[in-house]
Structures are given as C-alpha cells and as structure tokens.
Amino acid sequence: MKDKKRVYLFGDGKAEGNAKMKELLGGKGANLCEMNLIGVPVPPGFIITTEVCTEYNALGKEKVKKLIEAEVKNAVSVIEKSMGKKFNDLKNPLLLSVRSGSRVSMPGMMDTVLNLGLNDKTVEALAKKSGNERFAWDSYRRFIQMYGDVVMGMKPKSKEEHDPFEEILDEMKKSRKAKNDTELSVKDLKELVTKFKAMVKKRLKKDFPTDPWEQLYGAVYAVFESWMNDRAVYYRKLNGYPEEWGTAVSVQAMVFGNMGMTSATGVCFSRDAATGENIFNGEYLVNAQGEDVVAGIRTPLEITLEGSKRWAKLQGVDEKRRKKEFPSLEEVMPELYKILNETQKKLEKHYKDMQDMEFTIEDNKLWMLQTRNGKRTGASQVRIAMEMLKEKMIDEKTALMRVEPKKLDELLHPIFTTEALKKAKVITKGLPASPGAATGQIVFFAEDADKWSKDKKQVILVRIETSPEDLRGMHVSQGILTARGGMTSHAAVVARGMGKCCVSGAGNIAVDYKARTLTIGKKTYKEGDFISLNGSTGDVYEGKLATEDPKLSGDFAALMKLCDKHTKLGVRTNADTPKDSAVARSFGAQGIGLCRTEHMFFEGDRITPMREMILATDEAGRRKALAKLLPIQRKDFEGIFEAMKGLPVTVRLLDPPLHEFVPAEKKNQEELAKMLKIPAKQVAQRVDSLHEVNPMLGHRGCRLGITYPEITEMQTRAIIEAALNLKKKNIKACVEIMIPLIGTVTEFENQEKIIRDTAEKVFKEKKDKVDYLVGTMIEIPRACLIADQIAAKAEFFSFGTNDLTQMTFGYSRDDAGKFLPTYTDTKILPADPFQTIDQNGVGQLVEMAATKGKKARKTLKLGICGEHGGDPDSVVFCHKVGLTYVSCSPYRVPIARLAAAQAAIK
Amino acid sequence: MKDKKRVYLFGDGKAEGNAKMKELLGGKGANLCEMNLIGVPVPPGFIITTEVCTEYNALGKEKVKKLIEAEVKNAVSVIEKSMGKKFNDLKNPLLLSVRSGSRVSMPGMMDTVLNLGLNDKTVEALAKKSGNERFAWDSYRRFIQMYGDVVMGMKPKSKEEHDPFEEILDEMKKSRKAKNDTELSVKDLKELVTKFKAMVKKRLKKDFPTDPWEQLYGAVYAVFESWMNDRAVYYRKLNGYPEEWGTAVSVQAMVFGNMGMTSATGVCFSRDAATGENIFNGEYLVNAQGEDVVAGIRTPLEITLEGSKRWAKLQGVDEKRRKKEFPSLEEVMPELYKILNETQKKLEKHYKDMQDMEFTIEDNKLWMLQTRNGKRTGASQVRIAMEMLKEKMIDEKTALMRVEPKKLDELLHPIFTTEALKKAKVITKGLPASPGAATGQIVFFAEDADKWSKDKKQVILVRIETSPEDLRGMHVSQGILTARGGMTSHAAVVARGMGKCCVSGAGNIAVDYKARTLTIGKKTYKEGDFISLNGSTGDVYEGKLATEDPKLSGDFAALMKLCDKHTKLGVRTNADTPKDSAVARSFGAQGIGLCRTEHMFFEGDRITPMREMILATDEAGRRKALAKLLPIQRKDFEGIFEAMKGLPVTVRLLDPPLHEFVPAEKKNQEELAKMLKIPAKQVAQRVDSLHEVNPMLGHRGCRLGITYPEITEMQTRAIIEAALNLKKKNIKACVEIMIPLIGTVTEFENQEKIIRDTAEKVFKEKKDKVDYLVGTMIEIPRACLIADQIAAKAEFFSFGTNDLTQMTFGYSRDDAGKFLPTYTDTKILPADPFQTIDQNGVGQLVEMAATKGKKARKTLKLGICGEHGGDPDSVVFCHKVGLTYVSCSPYRVPIARLAAAQAAIK
16 A cells, blocks of 8 residues: 555646546646646646545544655655745745545535645744735635634534634624725734634634644545535435545645735636637736635726727726726736736647636746636537637537537527626526516506507516416516416416516515515515516516627527537427417427417417307307317418428327316406306306316316317317318428327227327318328326337327426426425435426336337337427437437427437437 | 037036036026036026137128028927927917027127017917917017117117107007006007017118017027127227127027916025025015016015015014915915925025026926026125035135125115115215215204204215315214215215215215205205215215114124135224224224324314414424424324234324415404414415415425424424333334325435434433334335335335325326216226226336335335225235235225235135
8 A cells, every 4th residue: 555656746847647637636636737737837736646535534544644644745845846935934935725626526525725834933934025914914814714614614603603703803893993804904914813713722622733734634634524524425425426436635835916016816718708709818916816806806907908908998998098097917917918828828729628717927927726618608608619610629529519508598588788787686586487588667467568568668577377368468578477386387388488588486576466566575566667587597686677689690500500410319399379380490490399289279369269168068069169269270270380391290189177268257257258148157157167176187188088079079170171271282281199198098099089080081071181190198107107008009109298297206386386496405306307307207207108109119209398308408318218309499499409419429 | 610519408407518618608508507407497498609609700690500500490499399389380389588698797798589489470379378468469569679679770760769669669658548568458569569560661671570580590690799899899808808709699498477377487585685694585476577576566475484474574464464465485386485495495505605596487387597696785795605604515715705895884884774775865976985874964064063963963064075174073974975076085085084974076966155055956955954875875865864783793703804814915094093093903903004193183272283383484483383282292192002002003294285274264364363363464375375286296295394394303203202101101102104205215315314313312312212114105106116216215115096096197086076987987997096096007106116115125014005905906906016014994994804815815
C-alpha cells in the first residue's frame, strides 16, 4: 500500500494527471491538470486521489495521515517553490484553497475552504506583504467562518438561530450602524476574529487550530467525511453511484486579485451565452476579489473594447466618459488582455465548446482559476452548435447532442426581454404548464376575457380551475393562471395545444370570484391589474413586463434537418383543428398521433346539439341530436385530413365523461333548458345524475361508446365519409380510428364491430372504399397486462401515458398537487411522473404491453400520445422500448425531434 | 364412417350407454341410460351422439341423414315394441320428445319439443285412444307452437309483436272471454291449430310438416344447429369450451299422466330441500300433466301421508276433510307409492346425493322422467352433507364440496320467513351489498334513525349515499338502502363489517331529502312507511315482512371443523372493534387481517379532536390535537389485542382522504367552528381546500403520513404502548403495522423509519419491548410492478384488491354503476370484478407481486384484505397463488373457511 501514488502534482505547465483521469482525480482535479498540460497558467497545487478516500473510510485518520504525509509535504514544498511563498511563513505566507471533487458533481459534498494557512501570526505577515491590513484581516475572519462551518461543523443551536458566525457579524454591524461588511474597520475585523474563535471554543470545547498543517489535514479529512454524509449517501443511492468511487481533494495556492492596481479579477465567456454570437465577452474589476464581481457592490466593467462600446451605447454613456469611468480591460491592461484572449481561444479550441472561465490577475500575472463548458440559452445552444459544426470544430452528432431539447421551448414562444426580467418581481410560482411569456390585465371570467379583448385589451385569465366552458376565453387571453390543477389539468393541456402560456396549480393564490380579486399572501390584486406569467418556469410577476417574439433562425432549421438525418423514432402531433395541424406540419410533424374529437364539440354552437344528445331520454332522441353533429364533424375531419395531406391521422373517439359538456351553473342550465324547450328541472336532474365521485375512473372512454353505440356509429360515419369526400378530390386521407380506454378485449371487439359495420355500410352507400386502421389507446393498467389479447384484434396501440400514470400510481393529476411537491422535494420521487415517464413502474407496463403486443401482431404500430411524448427523457425511453413514434402538442414537435435524434445517437 | 355407432338405445332396463359416457351422449342422455341400468323405469328412447353433431356441421343435412337413417329407424321400432304403440299410427300413435344435451348444460341450446308425431290424422287417433279429445287437440296445438318456434324459427316480426302464436292464442281467448287456455273448447283448439298452420304458411311460405318422420329429422337438425347459434357460440367462447364437443340429441317416448284416474304426475325430493331433513317429500296430481303441477291451476297434493298430515295441520284442515279432499299418493295409489318410494331411495343411494325427480304414472304404470341432484337452501346443504357423511354415504371431502360457500350466508343472518316471502311484493332491486333480511320504517337521516330507535322503533335508513357521518345512524338501523354506490361503497363496506343488511345502488329509486320521500316509479313512500330489504338478493319489498333468526346447528360447527382439517389457507377477519373481533373469533377467524384505524375516529366524540387536527394550521396545532387522540386509540388497540388473545392483528395506519372527516354541510361547519372557537369561514375554507376531483386518487394513504409525519408517529405510539400495556397483564399482542397505499419503495422507507424510530423511543421510555412487523398494503398497480423492491423492506404484503381493482381497470367503485350492469349483462365482463377477482388482469398483478415479493424475501407473509377475501371464487384464486391467508368481514369468515377448504381439495 505504501508504494501506490496518492498525491498528483500540477503547476507551471506540468501535471501528473490529465483530463481522462476523472475516476482517480475527480472531475475538477483532472481538468486542473489538463489546463496545465495545454499551457494555461493555473495556480499550482496537488490532488489527493479518490482511492485515499476509500482508504480513509477503511483505516481512519491516523493511518491515512501516515500514508500521505510525505507526499503532501513534498507537494506543498513544490507549490512553495513555484509561488515563491512559504506555507506558515511569517514574511510571505502561502495560503491554500481546499476543494472536494468526485468524478461527477454531487450535492452534499464539502464546499471550498479558502485562505487556509492563516493564523494570528501569518495574518500579520499577509497584511504587511500586501500592504493591505483590511484585506488580511477580512480574509482571516472569512477563513475562520468557512473553516468553522464546513470543517469543524459549527451548526446553529436551534431553529431560531441562524449561522452562529453570522449572528455575531450581524450584531457587530448593528452596533456599528454598518450596512455592509465593507464598512467595518480593521479594528472591527480583529474583534470579529477574537469573537469567532471564542465562540468556537465555547461551542466545541476546543481551540480553533492555529497550526496551518493541522488546518490542512482537517480540511482534507472533512472532504473525505463529507463523502459519507447523509445527503451524499442519499444522492448516490438515488443515482446508483457506488460508494467505492470516493472523492478526491484538490489543494491549490491562493492567488489574489485585490493586491493593488496591478491586480484584477473577472469572469468571461468564449462566445455570447445569450445569443451564441462568436464573440469573446466578460466582466472584470481591478483590485478586487472574485466575490466582488458577483456581489454587485462595485459595477464590473466589460473586458473587451467592443463590449464596452456596446454597453455604453445601451446605457447612453458617451465615449469620453466611458473611457474615463468604464474602460475595458483591453484598454487598461492591453498586454494581459492579449494573453487572456489567447487563453480563452485556446481553451475553447481544446474543449471544443463554449467556455465559461474565471481568472485572477495578481500583480500583473494572469491565473486561470476555472474553465468549464458554459451554460447558455436555447438560442445560444442552437447557434453555437451549428456554427461550431460549420467551423468543423465538432461533428454532426456532437452538434445534435449540444442542444438541450427542453431549451428549444425558448425559441418557439414569446419571452420576456432581459431588461424586463431584471426589474421583475416574482409574486408567486405555479407549475410551468405551457411555455411562453404573457403579460396582461387580470380577468376572472371567460366572458370578460372575450369582451375585454374585443376592446383591444390584453388579458390574463385567472381561474381556480378551467373547464371546457372557458375555451373561448382562453383563446383570446395572453395567458392563463389557475390555482388548482397539475401539468395535465384541463387548463394545461388545452393551453399547450393552443401554444398559449399557462401557469397552473399556483397553490398559494386565493381567487375570489365574487369580489373579483386575486390574493397572494397579504397582497390583493383586482380585476384590471397587470400581471405577467412565465409559462416556462411557472413564475408569476407583478405588473406589465415587456415580451419579445423569438425569431426562428436558419440554424434552427438546419438543426431540425440534422435531427431527421439521425433519428429512428417518428414524431407526430396532438392536434384537433386544421390550424393546429398546419402548425405542427410546419414544425415537421409526420402525422397526427392524437386528434381529440371532443374538443370539436365545444367550438361555436356545436355544444348545443351535443348537449341535446346528452339530455335525450332515449336512443331516438340521441340519434336525432347526433344527426346534427354528423355534418359538423365530417367537415372538421375533412379539414384535418386535408391539412395533413396523406400523413396518418389517429382519430380518438369520444373520451371525456359527459358531465364535461353540460353547464354546471344554474343560470346556464336554465338557459339551456329554454333553448331545448325542456323543463329546467330536467336539465338539473340530468346534470346531477352525471355527477361522479371519481370522474377519472368513471363513465368515459369506450364505456360511452358501449352504453351509447350510436355515438360510435356517428363518429365513424363522419370519419369515413370525410375520407371518401377527399378521395373524390384526389386527396389521400390516412385514417386510424382509435378506441379510448380499453381495458378488456371484449370492449375492443364491441366497438370494433360497430366501426367496421358502419364503415361497410358507408362504403356500400357511397359505392367507394378507403383503407383505415382500427386500434386503441393503451392507458389502463389492465390493457398492458392483456396486451397480447388486445393486439390480436387491434392494428395499433397508442400509449396514453397521462392516464396510465394516473392509474399506475393512483395519482389524480388534478389533486396530486397536494403531495407531489413534497414527494419531489424530499426525493420520494425523482421527478414528477406526469412530466417525465416513470420508467421503473409505468415504463414497465409500457414495455410489457409493447412486447406482448408485438408478439401477438408483428406489424403492430406503437405510439405514445400522452404529454410525455414531448418530454425529452421520456422520448429516450420510447426510443429504447422500440416505439414507432411519439406524439406531442405542436409546439413540442421540435423538442421531440431533437430528443429522438439524441436517443438514436446515444 | 359408416361403421361407427351413432345411435344408442335405452329402455326396459337396458341401455347401450351409461353415466360415464357424457362426452359422447351428453349429460342428459348418459343419465337416461344410467337410470335404465339400475332398474328405474324410464320411457324408452335413444340418443344420437355428439359426434354426429360434428358430422352435421361438416357434411350437412342430406349426408348426415344417410349416415343415421337406418339406426334411427331401428331405434324407433324398438321404442314402438317397448311401448306397444306405433309412430305415425292411426290407432295407437307413439309420440316422441326431442331434447338437446351436451356434456355441460349451456344457454342458447334448443329447448324441448314434446308430442312430436302428431298431425291431423294421428291427433284423431290419440283422441280416440285416450278418450280425451280436448287433451289430444291441446297437445296438437302445443306441438305446432313449440315446433314452429324452436324448429322452424317463427320469430316475432317486430319489437311490438310478441310470439306470433301467442298473439293468435290471446286473440282467441279475448273473443271467447276466457282467462285460461283450459277454458277453450275442443272446437276452439281445432280452430287454433288451423290458424297456427296458416300463420306458418304465411310467414315461412311453406306448410307445417305433417309427416312425423320429417318432424323428427327437423327437430334433430334443429338441435344440431342450435349448437352453432350466436348465444351458444358466445357462451362457449366465454367459458373456453371447444366447438368440437358438439351436442347429442335425446329422443324418448312420450308418456301421459292425464289419461284418467289411473294416471298421475308429480315432482318429489329424496330429502327436504328447505331444511335438509331426511324425509321423502313431494307433490302430485291425479289425471294431470307435468305442467299442471307447476302452473298452480289445481292445487297439488302431498305425496306422503306424513307430509299430508303436516300440511293439514299447518292449514287447519281436519283429518276427515284432508282424507277426502287432500289425500296423499300413499293413500290413493298405495302400490304405486311403494314403487315410487323405493325408486327414490334407489336413486339417492345410487347418485349419493339428494334427488329432485319428476315422474308420471300412465295408466297405473310409473315412469321416471328425470332425476337430478336437487337444489337446496344453505341450511339444507349443510345438514344433508353432514348427515350423508354420518351415514357414510359420502366421504369428508365430498361432504365439504357439497356445500356452496355463498349459501352459508343464509345461515348467518336473519331471513324472511317462507310465509312472508310468499306474500311479499318486490318494489325494486339494488345490489346485494350486505346479506340478511331487514324490515322497518323509512327514515332519511342518521339523526332520525337514532331518535326513532330510542323510541323502540325499527328503522331502515334510506340515503342517496352514506358517509362516515351516518355511522351511528347505520348502527341503530335494521338495514340500509342507498340509491348510489356499488358493492364496495361506504354503505356496503360498513354494513358488511357490522353484519347489517344493506341494499346499495338501487338506481331507480329517487330520494328527496327535503320532502322526506322515496319514489320508485310512480309510487312514493314517506318517512315512517314500512319497507323490507333482502341484503342477500338486493330485493326491496313493500311493507313489513316477518323475519326469523337462523339457528347455527351442530352440523354447521362440524362442517367448520371439517374445513380446518382440509384447508391450507388461513382465514382472518377485517375488524375495527373488540366486538367485531370477538364475533370473528367465534366464527373461527385466525387473526385480524385489516383493522381500519380511521373507523375509530368516528365513534362518539372522537371526531372532534380529529377535526381539530385537520383544521390546525401548523404542525404544533396538529400535534396538540393528536395528543388528545392518542389515549383513545391506545385504548381501542388494547381492546382489540385483548379480544384476539395473541392472534396476529394487522393495523392499517390512517388511510382515507381527510375530507371524509370534516362536515360538508354549512350548518355543521358552523357548529364545529363554534366548538373549536375559530371563524366559520376558516372551517369552510379548509373543507373547501380538502375537496378533490378524484379523491380515490388523491391525498390519502401513506401520502398523509408523509405530509403529516406526526400522524404516523401518534398511531405507532398508540399501537406500541397498547401492546406494552397488555404485556404487563401477561397478554400477548401480535402486532403487524401496515402502511397503506404504497406505490414506491421510498414511501415505505419514509414511513417505516418513522414507525421504527417511534417504537424505539417508546421502548426506551417504557423500558420494555415487544415484537412487531412492518408491512404494507399492496393496492396500487405500481406496487405490484416493483414488489421485489418493496419486499426487500416490508415484512408482509396484504393485497387491497378493492383499490387494486379500481386502479387496474380504471373503475371507480362509486361510479361504475353507470356501466358495469351493461358490461356484465352483455358479457363484456364475465362478472363484477369488485365481487369476484379478475384473474386475467388484477390477478396477474397479484401473482406478479406475490412471486416478486417471495423472491426478494422468502419469509414474506402474503394476505388479501379486500372484499374479495370473502368471495369463494376469489378465495380459490388466493389459494392457487399461494397466499398465506385471506381476510374478510366477520360474517364472511365461515364462507372463506369453506371456500379455502374446497380450494385445497380441488
């Protein structure tokens, strides 16, 4: 054991490791080595390997210290030589940083300890050497605080107490009437150090370590121990990471950007993170610490001259003033800027991705402290990926993998301007039900939305929950906000279909329809007040926020084209109107995977014959009303089939429980009674009789078609007649009739017979034929269990994973808001199963059904038409299980196409 | 093919077949042979084999006729010789009966054709020979009607028309002002024959066949064809019977009991079908046809002298009058009685079961027309089985198999007296939710039930549906009638637990709470009116009906003892109170499989702290209220553990959604607010916030314990403290703590940790320990899919097949009433899956979970505690799947024990 190498050195352009040694050195350590190897200046340091972590857990402190002591000592002396400073020196003391680093980043692991090596003596030396007493003592009190917290485990005593160090600090600031730490004097800081140490002694019954070596080993052990703390253990378990991986420890020389006017610090990006433009950019501060750039106490300046000029133009600052007050690094330190610019180019070229870098200039010397692949907006992801592809920096597959599918959302919907967001005040948060940005005046009723929008007002419809009666009002609103209902509630599903912004289930808003107010906490908003919604994050803002429409660039089109080149899985859309169908086609949908016929019944006056049908007391009455609906539906289908021009269209027969079509409110019931010339009491009674305790598990889906076969007959006739009419016009309709909510093969047989008989009848009448398929939605657990039996009859399956998730988990999507947040917060569930398919449970059923189905019928088409069809992780699952296609709302089609391509590449 | 034997003869004590040849001769044919072989006089006849049926379907009429013609001709001549009559004879014509008979009885198959061989000529001969012209012509018109219907396929023309023959008959009766057929004259009958034949000619464009041979072959072919009709095909498919089985045809000589005073006819039983008493009994009529005994036109008389005397005593008829007007067969035809008595003894001995027989005496000769195992009451089944066992007629296993488990219900609950039922008027029908008979005055509110019962009135609580608030009212009522809700609705489940009669989901009753009326069709019943309920059939009667308590005989106890000797599956009970526990123990329950803790919260004033807990706005408030519930629950558990004396008790933690505990009505909310000294609006808001769209899939089960861990803590503490308290008294408590509604292993881990931590805490406090298990209810489809993961943590599984069925099918038990009847009527479902477990779907999940669970933990206990635990078919399934025990409501324990024993024997 003694012979094994346990400590890896790096610095001065040399390194004992490299980027490929993440398992041994951790991700951070491996990259520190790599930067050295490619000649980027990095403060020298060393890495204690992940293997030592395992030894630590097996052997304990003392034994491990013996194993690494010599190597550590040697490593520190190498750093000392490199930096020309000495650890624990009373003239020019070397300070160190200690960080953890396993092969993947992991919550719960120890944070950074900076300024390690300070004590009552070295602090004086630092003060002298830097000529900045305040800097030295502030670094010292920060060190005690950081070390005390993360290494010594100083915890709040009770729930009432905050961090014990912060309490002392707050007290001090209060007595000094200081708002910021920076207003404290050197004397104050010295007093703080004394008080901090006293507190440590009092709480832990031991002194704060003054020996830098003891400090160093303490920090190293703390890193190892954090590998075994509850949060890390839990996280590993959740992700299936083995304990044996262990964590490495990186120790580096501290460098300071606040050592005078020849020092600086900053962050920079190799390309524009917002737009993706290939332009170097970033901010810096002279004589400052990294924290200062972020904290906003001083305004950081632009690094490049070009950036500085752009900034000045936006801010209305003239060139003279700019040059004087806001000069760029390029102007202030032209030589160092040149080195920095070369370094960023080198790093991007080496890592073949846009880099997000931190640097410090200590006394005219540039040190890179960190480089990593930069986070960026969706637009930026697309542009950078496609431009790097053109630059031949990366290949097609890499370009595809560089764009996060979910981020495409940002490109397809209005967004708030960056300026607007800076000033915005978040007043509450709901579920990000349908993406986009919306701003408008609050209205509480669909009729008002209609009226106000006719007066050219932009409105946000705020409801406790929406119902089909609100459809028209939703259509004219900028966005929808609901207090109840999940990601697949009525509001959410309809809004996504419309491509309209929606925040649903904002649990802590109180809507008072009578008073026409919306209350959040103690603040009440009235009808007419402005609010704004971010449907991509769930944020709700006060007031009017400026929005802008994103423009679909050529890069986007090129990306989509690239997707189709690499994909195996088809992408269809869920669409109920010719308009939606056209939108989806424009996004590249290869057909309609779910056409919900019931949505057609709400538009305009169609609801009246639908209600007449529901209120009829016998079959004859129902048939009479259905006869009125027939030509309407036929025309709808003609429009959709025409829009899809020969691409397959899966039409689902009537699915929702009938109560959704009848008015719930007395006033509306009375109006309806008048219109149908029947007693109001009869309407009320029928509505009452339609009430269900659990409508989700009630009289709906094929259960309707079985109890009222005439509905299935009418719908089949409308579909088949529409297809025949188009055939006359030489337009091919590729029809797939889908029976919803099948749980037994006998249900399927019952409905299939009605469909086939009706189709044959129409063929005879019209003396012509069209091909069509009859298949079913697989959305009930039982259907998965007997999928072989069903597939013997059905020509296709389409997984309705919304309902399947509801029934497999026993979660009502409308009610789960009461416990799902707790579940995802406490990791009882890794994710909301309505957003990302639960592969372990629901996925097992899908896979079982796919396998059984394929066994019984080799040609079985398999699709998915739940909301999961537009979720990237779920698309990957669908690819793995071998589905034929996924289907999602029109605006999610590009996302699904990209996810599908990525799945194929993986 | 020509050489094969296709026709089997029987008669005169000889037969070419026997009882074992059911596959070739059908059940009926085989038994006709058998009776001959054991010397019982049976009208001679022959059987055309099932193989001929298959040939018929392959070859058609003509070819089959050639194959059987010679054998049939020969067979008829044998019958002719035996009977001394001749087929198609003009002096003494032989008439035949033709019946179908496959190896199992099957709906849709052809009925009987009697009197075959009659035409305009033979009818005259029959009239002459019998000296009874009316008899001859009535037989003839019946023959045409029967033959026309079943052989020639005369069907009603439209929905408005009834049977076309009946229409003519009704017209004739109307014009003759005759109420009964018997009032028609010979002339009328002759005219009917003419009209019937004309109708056949008009409808079918062919004459009614006059040639007896043509009639015979027509009937035979009709039997074969009925094998392929839709109903029979469907039934076979449903039961998995192959088409190849085919049906046989039995042809027999007709005999007549109405040929004068030396003729008679009757039905008889070898033991008493109602009580099981070992006494020969039955009824007869001199000079009558079989139909007359059944039709009730003449009052049939007792066969035995003893029976006749008993009857006279009951009717208050003195011996003199009895002898004259109502003599027994034993007195009237002593010689023939003796033969009959010997015959019945012989048949019972031969078939080793109680026989239900039909006989005809034609001119002083006894013919047995049929014998079969007799249908009997539950009490009779038990007595006969146990007495035959004592008589060594049958062995233990056979005795056990002779009792239908479901019939035991009759022995355990009050029943209506036979006299009461004779006069009873059924006014509607609901679901047989909880067995028993109840009679009382209608009340509509639980409070009234309470008040009225205090005034010594017997009441029936009539509700649209019940809620936990009605518990006390249900308790004091004789029975419960609800308009909504299925077999597992609140009313049904609670009533079964109480052993109280309940008819639920009587869909066509209208309850008007305001008017306090119950309307069925056009009739309205008021509060205070008497109605009666039969919870075993679902019948609702008008008025007061006498009931009687069944007495549990020694035979019952002996049967139960026998069960345990042969059973492998344990039987536990679902019980929530010491009283229920004691009842269940007395019925032989081996533990409690499901103790629903929530029921405890409703009794008395306990609901108040429960509501206080729900209304609390923070954890501290909830803990305060829970502290009040703790001593109450602890005491409850002590009572239950004590009652079960060391038998295992599975306690389920709080399961139902919280809204079930809070008052829904405004008035009650206000009262509660007053009691808790909080604003009424706060109560209303909280109740409103608890509202759920699909409560079944909402915030309940372990989801409560996870969001409010303090509830789990309190319940665990109550359980463990109760067990420790009993330990001090030297009473062992065998505790199994069950976490409800587990869908993920993380949920289980979360709750298990709270339970184990709390238990450890209590152990420390009390300085003592008890053993306990922690397991879970498996009632969510996902739990079955990941059962291996769960079993790695859980010590037992209890299948909650009610909820599992709801979620696997996607049926809400409270709403399925809207389509389930259609589903079971049209055989889309073979049975209500809430009554009998769906082996194909839900069963697949149960089996999967059992297998996966056992794999992960060999010692895993497996139980079932859904309502299926008391359903015999489901018990058989549980046995097959290898469960450890079933658990059911106390009154179902004997049923489950018997079903379990039968499952082991099978």
